[in-house]
Amino acid sequence: MLDEAKRAARAALEAWRRAASARRVRHSAPHVTRAGLAADLARLGIAHGDTLFIHSSLKSLGYVEGGAPAVVHALQDAVGPQGTLLLPTYYLPGGTVRATCAMSDYVFDPRRHGTHMGRLPEAFLASAGVRRSIHPTHSVSAWGRHAVHLTEAHHHAPSIFGMDSPWQRFIGCDQAKVLGLGISMGPVTFYHALEDAMGDTFPVRVWEDDTQLLACLDHDGRRWDVPVRPFDSAVAQRRIDHPGRADLRDYFHREFDAAGLRVNGIVGDAASWLIPALAFYAHLGRLAFDDVTIYATAAQLAARPVRQ
Ligand SMILES: CC(C)(COP(=O)(O)OP(=O)(O)OC[C@H]1O[C@@H](n2cnc3c(N)ncnc32)[C@H](O)[C@@H]1OP(=O)(O)O)[C@@H](O)C(=O)NCCC(=O)NCCS
Known part of the structure; x- marks a missing residue:
């Protein structure tokens, strides 16, 4: 009581x-509107039929008439009925993967648990026709043509970002693009897809040794034990999304601009960017070969200046 x-x-x-x-x-x-946002998204290069993985800051867009649901509608307008939207609707009650793994009574339930990833993911989760993957820390939600395919097998994946996870399936979609709405290249989960695929050949040891099984319920209330391997916390401290790593974010911005892969534009009032997923992935692989990763030290960045 x-x-x-x-x-x-x-x-x-x-x-x-x-x-x-x-x-x-x-x-x-x-003040910005759904129609204005949809027009800006089209100008940025988003086309009908695109599959977008979106990271966002609502307040960067200006004041959106109709709030976060209007942004969801603008994104749907931009990709059209043949398009697909994917948003991170992660739920991390412990604050981090490690701390969530330590919560002995935790059982993820997609019908009860919201998301800690911001107002747009929250509104997306509440909107019609959205499918949500079953995952205790990194549940992803999708709308549109590929929504079922992208989300249906996450709880069977051997790791958060592994084979059959939304990220590995996203890379295989036509016209797959990563969209940053009012954010830097810091909080972008896509980086981890390459780390997972490269395994021991990735130049940094990103994960702890042990995989744990975390309990989840699916949409029908059936229980699944899903493998989760926490990030190594010392390594995560020097990652691109850490507040202290403005140098790394700046390097990635200049690198992806110089490589001609990042399209920059304004959506509403927000500096935004778009990168085709396959080219993004391939370029991250080339950078990893040169020891430039989202964990690179200042010395590693200095050893490989951005090539203009
Ligand atoms: C952390 C982060 C979400 C903060 O951005 P933000 O704009 O402050 O937060 P949200 O997107 O949740 O938007 C909420 C804010 O929008 C503003 N807002 C409210 N109504 C609004 C409207 N109609 N129009 C515009 N802004 C509005 C408010 O300032 C609100 O702040 P509040 O939480 O204090 O109420 C963002 O910087 C970020 O990192 N996004 C990526 C997250 C992610 O995808 N992480 C996974 C990768 S590891």
Whole structure:
């Protein structure tokens, strides 16, 4: 009873905080609409039939009339009925993969658990026709033509990013592209697909030694034990998404621009980018061969200057 009251109070406080924060954006940022966003996405190079893996910051877009659901609709307009959208709807109740693995009573339930990945993934999860993969830490959601294929086998994959995971299947889709809406090249999960595929030949030891089995329920309430191997926490400290690694983010921005792979543009009010997935993957492989990874030290970056 007390727990329920606490939960209700917390939810009310969060709703109040969100309303105040939305009001601030409404008064301070340029207003953008679904139609305007869809037009900007098309200008960036998104075409009907594309399959997009999207990482986002809602507040970077300006004040969106209709909120996050309007952005979901704009993305659907941009890829059309033959297109596919994929968003990270990861749920990490421990905050990290390692800490989540340590929660002995944790059972992921896609019908009950939301996402910690931001307002757009949250709205996407609540929108019609979305399929969600069964995974205790990295559940992905998809809408559109390839949605079932991309999400149906995640709980059978040997690792988070391994064969049959949404990332490995995404690479095989036509017109697959990674889209950053108002974000840097830091918080991009796609990097891990290559690390997983290269295994021991990847130049950095990214994962801990042991794989754990974490319990999940599927959409019908059946139980699955899904393999998860936590990131090595010391290595993750020097990763591209760590606040202290602006040097690495800057290097990747310049590198992918110089290679002609990153298309840059403005969506709403947000600096955004788009990279074709296959070319992204192949280029990450070439960089890894030169010891440039999302964990590279300053010395490793200096040893391989960006080639203009
Ligand atoms: C962390 C991150 C999500 C923060 O971005 P953000 O814009 O501050 O947060 P969200 O996208 O959740 O948007 C919420 C904010 O939008 C703003 N907002 C609310 N209504 C809005 C509206 N109608 N229009 C525009 N912005 C609005 C509010 O400021 C809100 O902030 P609040 O949480 O304080 O209420 C982003 O920087 C990021 O890293 N995104 C990628 C995440 C990811 O994919 N990770 C996986 C890869 S490892």
